[in-house]
Amino acid sequence: MKQSKTFIPTMRETPTDTEIASHQLLLRAGYIRQHASGIYHLLPLAKKVIRKIEAVIQEEMEKLEAVELAMPIMQSSSLLEQTGRWSTSEKELFKVQDHNGRQFAVGPSQEELITSLISAEVNSYKKLPLTVFQIASKFIDEQRPRHGLLRSREDIVKDAYSFHTSNESLQMKYDEMRQAYANIFARLNLQVREVVSLGDGMNQEPVHQFFSISDAGEEIIAYSDSSSYAATIETAEVNIDYKKSTELQKEIEQVDTKDLRTIKEVAAFLNVPSSKIIKTLIVKTEDGLVAVLIRGDHELNMEKLRSVVSSSKIEMASEEEVATILSCNVGSIGPVKLPIDLKVYADNAVASIVNGICGANINDVHLVNVNAERDYAVDQYADLRIIQEGDPSPDGKGTIRFAKGIDVGRVSKLGTIYSEALNASYVNEEGKEQPFVTGSYRIYISRIFSALVEQFNDANGIKWPKKLAPYDIHLLTINMNDEVQKQLSEELYHLLTSYRYNLLHDDRDERAGVKFSDADLIGLPIRLVVGKRASEGMIEVKFRDTGETVEWQKEEITEKLQSYFRE
Missing domain, CATH: 3.30.930.10 (Bira Bifunctional Protein; Domain 2)
Structure with a gap:
């Protein structure tokens, strides 16, 4: 295909409203054009x-x-x-x-x-x-x-x-x-x-x-650094045998926590790690409200909870819904003295907390030295949290990475x-x-x-694998007004197409720099440049994946190309 006859509208500048490499390069290299938000033309190369x-x-x-x-x-x-x-x-x-x-x-x-x-x-x-x-x-x-x-x-x-x-x-x-x-x-x-x-x-x-x-x-993928295990963070199981502290249980105390709204603020005020805090959440299910307990340094996995409570629809309760069963704001909720008919679910990590900290169900008040069974009851423990980077892999092999x-x-x-x-x-x-x-x-x-x-690119453009490139070879003629260059290019074009190669021939009347820049953007696997040494039958060859440049004689082109495409 003659490049002067096809439709490849390349761009010099990166569009300002693009953020990722593939979007930028597909626009700049003339593969796509936007028609409206989220709707694109797929141009000939694409x-x-x-x-x-x-x-x-x-x-x-x-x-x-x-x-x-x-x-x-x-x-x-x-x-x-x-x-x-x-x-x-x-x-x-x-x-x-x-x-x-x-x-x-x-x-x-x-x-x-x-x-x-x-x-x-x-x-x-x-x-x-x-x-x-x-x-x-x-x-x-x-x-x-x-x-x-x-x-x-x-x-x-x-x-x-x-x-x-x-x-x-x-x-x-x-x-x-x-x-x-x-x-x-x-x-x-x-x-x-x-x-x-x-x-x-x-x-x-x-x-x-x-x-x-x-x-x-x-999407965030949780995967093991030592095995083939991988899952989305919504489905990744947490398989940890939490060690319960051997410290003695202490007497429960009330602490004024006015103006403290977050787990981080409460932990800093009491000089304890977030893992000592029991976060209590009220969740709305198809059968009504339930309480869910999560360790302060963990996040609730709503999909795991949905499975445990056997409810197809669950969502966080609104402040108004919380107010119907408790007389405090959301940040002061705790598991102690909850309504008897409110079922309580807890993540497995909560069972290991000794002398924990939680809301007192009184505005701006927290309880210190709270312990399960003695101070509050849990109807069911289960894996209810989102897996974290650094957790052991659920298959027992390696550590979770994101x-x-x-x-x-x-x-x-x-x-x-x-x-x-x-x-x-x-x-x-x-x-x-x-x-x-x-x-x-x-x-x-x-x-x-x-x-x-996204996978095959560099700072100059796309780098297509051989079997997926829109054309096998990019043939560039530096000066189409030079009869020697033009003649050699035409000979190469006919020779290589007879060998079943699919060529894009840049026969445009453009500066050499424009042609080189466009060739790098388009990203064909191999570039043949017919230039100043055309009279000697010498062709400059550039391999797009490595950037390596060599020179080949016209007579050895077919043999070397066959070797390159066999690799």
Whole structure:
């Protein structure tokens, strides 16, 4: 491709409203342009890279005998109403209405759509298991679009769905998909960690999620520095045998703590570590209010608490709700003499506190030398806190470290959630109708595209791996008005295209500095420069990944290129 004939609008300056490398470089190198907040044009270079990513995914899906199809972008509201997502996902949905007043959602995800289709066409166990997938744009009304394609309103997504007669069959496909995803990311040279995380939407079961480790990520990953263990901080278990102090219990005392509002302030005033303080929180569940005790240097994990109290919805109680059971402000709550009917849950670490400090349930007063069983009761101890960096790894190997990650894929067991809601069933061997057992498997292609740029770049631009670059070779002619340079460039262009190399030929009438700068920004693996030594048949060669520059004779170009691309 002649660079003068294609569309690569590079930029000299970094846009002021960009924060991360991939967003900046994809704009500057002419891969994307913003249309509106969170909505982007994918320009020719971007399309070439994304097609290569899609090809890898398609190959791995076909190895699993998954079949590709295309589903409508618009979904009837009636399907989403049956599962409840029309109202529960209202903030995320783009909704439209046709001239007859019928309502539709613009492609958020396809669980309802594919389940309805398979239910209408597959009626016997003999046709199962079945796995289908598509690659298409997904639309979510992201409240705060940011970081370019990493948090946008339109994503290119591969979503696959499998249909089974049993959980055992689903588990087999689930494990195959996890391995396929590992293969995909390895082939893409993208460094990822597989973690256990929480389900979303209607699916609250744990899922396996894949994160590209990057400072541009918004999710915190807890991982072991000595094993493969990794999880989101919401799901990471805390596995610590807390040692209880052997100090003797002391008499309880009241202390005036007026104007002290935080754990840090109370700890400093009493000259004790935060770990001696018992933080009491009032939480609202589906069955009413409960009290939760957490050590002062720890944070409550709401998802762990939700599981322990068996409530699908939990949230911190408001000041008004607290006032209905206690006559003090939120900062003065403590576990001593709570209402008898208020159930008390405590994190495991609280059980080890001896002569602790807590609110007195009196404004601006704290209690010192508080002890469990003697001064307050706990209905249940459990792992209720967020894991911290430096904690021992839950698998017993190494220490927990934190890293940021970009969500690039996930595999989920949906079970019969959608099939039961949509009355989607098949006839089993006994002639009885049974709901499909289903799985969902998603890869975020446009995020992978950005995550690769986050991983492969330097101060001058992008550094694409050989197999993903939009072109194999960047051929630069320094002076297109020089007949010798022009002739040698044309010879190289025709020779290398005959060898099946995909070339981008910078034949523009631009200064050499502009061409070099644009080449570094675009980031093709190898650059061939035809310049002053063209009359000698000498070509300057630059390797983008290392920055190394050498010279090759025209006659040895094909042999050396074959060796380079075989590596």
